[in-house]
Amino acid sequence: MIAPVRLGAGIGAAFTGRSGGVSAGPYGSLNLGGAVGDAPAAVAANRRRAAAALDIDPARTVWMRQVHGADVAVVDAPGEGLEVDAVATAVxxxxxxxxxxxxxxxxxxxxxxxxxxxxxxxxxxxxAGVVPALLDRMAGLGADPARVRAAVGPAACGGCYEVPAALRDEVAAVVPEARAETRRGTPALDIRAGIAAQLARAGVTDVSVDPRCTLESDDLFSYRRDGTTGRFAGFVWLAEDAG
Known part of the structure; x- marks a missing residue:
């Protein structure tokens, strides 16, 4: 399942789902993560399938080695293994x-x-502010936050993402909008609300938020729900004739 996202003329963007791939077991079926224990051949086949569905070149994709930080890389060539949590390009x-x-x-x-x-x-x-850091690097390439369009994809929702009270307070101290409670009234975080607030403070006014919760949707992978599992992806690119 592919969910297209509209980010403007000349821009391609989408979020993948769980179905339509070849992986088996807990990775079934469109697992795109190469470091979660799935068979490398299955991951490669899934990435080719996702690229075909999006009409992009699988050999011209940048895959990060995400480390839960706020470092950003500006990239001009495909590759895999950059230890960052955000990338930007004008290519x-x-x-x-x-x-x-x-x-x-x-x-x-x-x-x-x-x-x-x-x-x-x-x-x-x-x-740590990875999204504002990405906006800063994009501005260095000529982007204007007032023109930027943003899409925040599926994630664990505030009603499900339970955390210890001290951890919620730690995050809310820097991103107050992320403070939440689960449906049981226990401490939680609403990461997407926090990101939307960060975007607004940076001057981005065109923000769409996918309402799906990964823990509640069987159509999406969820580490907190399943433990050993796959990964879905968000993709964004400039059309070939955009340059």
Missing amino acids: PGLALAVLVADCAPVLLADPVAGVVGAAHSGRPGTA
Whole structure:
């Protein structure tokens, strides 16, 4: 299942789901994560399937080695293994991918400047400000936050993402909007609300938030729900004729 996202003319963007791949067992079936224990051949086949569904070149994709930080890389060539949690590019046809299974995938684009970015924003990354850091690097490529369109993808919702009270207070001290309670009234975090607030403070007004909760949807991978599991992805790219 692929969920397209509209981020403006000349911009391609989408969030993948769990179905439509070849992986088996806890990784079934469209696992795109290469470091979760799945068979490498299955992951490669799944990545080719996702690329075909998106009409992008699987050989021109940037895959991060996400480390729950706030470092950002500006990239101009495909590859895998950058130890960062956000990437940006102004190169047409170069797809940026972010892998998740409860954390929020965030896709950003300035269609006028021809700049796109992708971020992995979980609890640590949101508290550290990975999305504002990505916006800063995109601005260095000519993007204007007032023109940027943002899509925050599926993630663990505030009603499900239970954390210790001290941890909630730690995150809320820097991102107050992330403070939440579960449906049982226990301390929780709403990461997507925190990210949306960070975007607003940075001057981004065009923000869409996918309402799906990874813990509640069988169509999505969830580490907190399942433990051993796969990863779905957010993709964003400039069309080849955008340059």
